[in-house]
Amino acid sequence: MPDSATTVAAPDAEPLLRTRGLSVHYGGVTANADIDLTVGAGEIVGLIGPNGAGKTTFVDAVTGFARSSGEVTLSGRRIDRAGPHRRRRAGMARTWQAGELFADLTVAQNLAVAVQRVGLRAMVLDVVNGSRPPAGVVEKALDVVGLTDVADRRPDELTLGQQKLVGVARALVGDTGLVLLDEPAAGLDTHESREFGGELRRIAATGVGILLIDHDMSLVLDVCDRLYVLDFGRVIAAGPPAEITNDPAVVAAYLGSAEVQAESDSGADDPAPDTSAGTVMTPVESTTTDETTTESTTTEETR
Structure with missing residues (x-):
């Protein structure tokens, strides 16, 4: 219980x-x-x-x-x-049964993708200024699931349990x-x-x-x-x-x-x-x- x-x-x-x-x-x-x-x-x-x-x-x-x-x-x-x-x-956010992580991105970058804005204006800003999530949102989500210390690692460097938590953190970001x-x-x-x-x-x-x-x-x-x-x-x-x-x-x-x-x-x-x-x-x-x-x-x- x-x-x-x-x-x-x-x-x-x-x-x-x-x-x-x-x-x-x-x-x-x-x-x-x-x-x-x-x-x-x-x-x-x-x-x-x-x-x-x-x-x-x-x-x-x-x-x-x-x-x-x-x-x-x-x-x-x-x-x-x-x-x-x-x-x-x-x-409101969800996870998917086949919610694989991006293997070539770090944990922090995997979360940043989840708050990437879409649309023409967002694309122009991305080209001009680069894509950056709002300050602190990725760090906060990682802290909630206890993965702050693996933010710069890639998924294949994590245990399966940690990978599952990254998926949860990706839903929590924002x-x-x-x-x-x-x-x-x-x-x-x-x-x-x-x-x-x-x-x-x-x-x-x-x-x-x-x-x-x-x-x-x-x-x-x-x-x-x-x-x-x-x-x-x-x-x-x-x-x-x-x-x-x-x-x-x-x-x-x-x-x-x-x-x-x-x-x-x-x-x-x-x-x-x-x-x-x-x-x-x-x-x-x-x-x-x-x-x-x-x-x-x-x-x-x-x-």
Whole structure:
């Protein structure tokens, strides 16, 4: 469970992020259906569910990369009609599952790219004066994730855990108040995942709201204040981690049957169950991830 360093928003405070009835349809297929979700300032909220449940589609919709209906508000202000770049400027950022870093740039330069202005005027200024991010923004983001001392290194000089944190820092650079993390711990071992979770708690303690999607249930249960569980695009449960892990609907849809977990706990050497009969694998066993773009999400998320 989250430690006391995490700052949780007061119950009566306006959530940093709120969605009401958020739905995404691709032709006759419903990828997200009437999702109501909140994330408070300084809060880590987990969004979990089986592969294809609609998690990445939800992030795409919230950040403006997928057309949706319903409401999305940031700090009480509706942004669901704004484009992705305007939502970014409003303080909302995201990571991508395949968010590779620029190998030929330093860590600081990777973050500087994230605040690079676009447009004709920006291009002219870049030619005349060179491209420089606002003073202090890169340093502040690196300090938040504890990577100030590697600012001048290149990604291949870092551990995998540090590379993941650079990706988070790239989302945090600038005036980011809310960050949506899509599978940020993929590929990390147990020790690296635990350290990564500690950094997420430290980030949340600064007041940043975090929506976390990940299949690493040890990480999710350790750092999240609340969880939402998606199945076939609908929220089937929401609440504190301890409550969610004991919810029969969640166990059946995502965490695996009691019989399967009992076999796993006992270390039985019996052959794997026949998944064609509908047995649900645990998140640790699953190797497929949600797609990272709106186009591929259309097919993967709605199968």
